[in-house]
Amino acid sequence: MNKEIKLNYKGTEYTLTYNRMSVKIIENEGFELEKFSKQPMNMIELVFSGAFLANHRKVSQNIIDEIYRSCPNKQGLIDSLTTMITDCYNSLTEEPNEVDEGNVTWEVVDLTPKANQK
Numbered sequence: 001m002n003k004e005i006k007l008n009y010k011g012t013e014y015t016l017t018y019n020r021m022s023v024k025i026i027e028n029e030g031f032e033l034e035k036f037s038k039q040p041m042n043m044i045e046l047v048f049s050g051a052f053l054a055n056h057r058k059v060s061q062n063i064i065d066e067i068y069r070s071c072p073n074k075q076g077l078i079d080s081l082t083t084m085i086t087d088c089y090n091s092l093t094e095e096p097n098e099v100d101e102g103n104v105t106w107e108v109v110d111l112t113p114k115a116n117q118k
Helices: 020-028 040-050 061-070 074-091
Strands: 005-009 012-016
Touching (some): 005 061, 005 074, 020 074, 040 061, 040 074
Antiparallel strands (some): 005 012
16 A cells, blocks of 8 residues: 555646555445456446545546546556555555564454363
């Protein structure tokens, strides 16, 4: 989740990025990474619009659509955005850093009743 795209449209700077909350929002709107190639019309719009949520939530969908239409190298842009989403998914299972390591412990406890032993 350390990547972002700097975009300038008509003199306005935008920083497109994803965080866990913005990925949750687009998932709630129907985004599924597995459906990306099967439903590109829906998924590309969600992926591009979703990248505005973290830093530019109040930008209207009309402006976002204008920006997308004006972007060169759309395939490279979508590939980068998809990588950013994948990084968010991967961050869910990252191991803790050295500072956090050891602050949490956990164990599996078997709650199955044991037979009486005599």
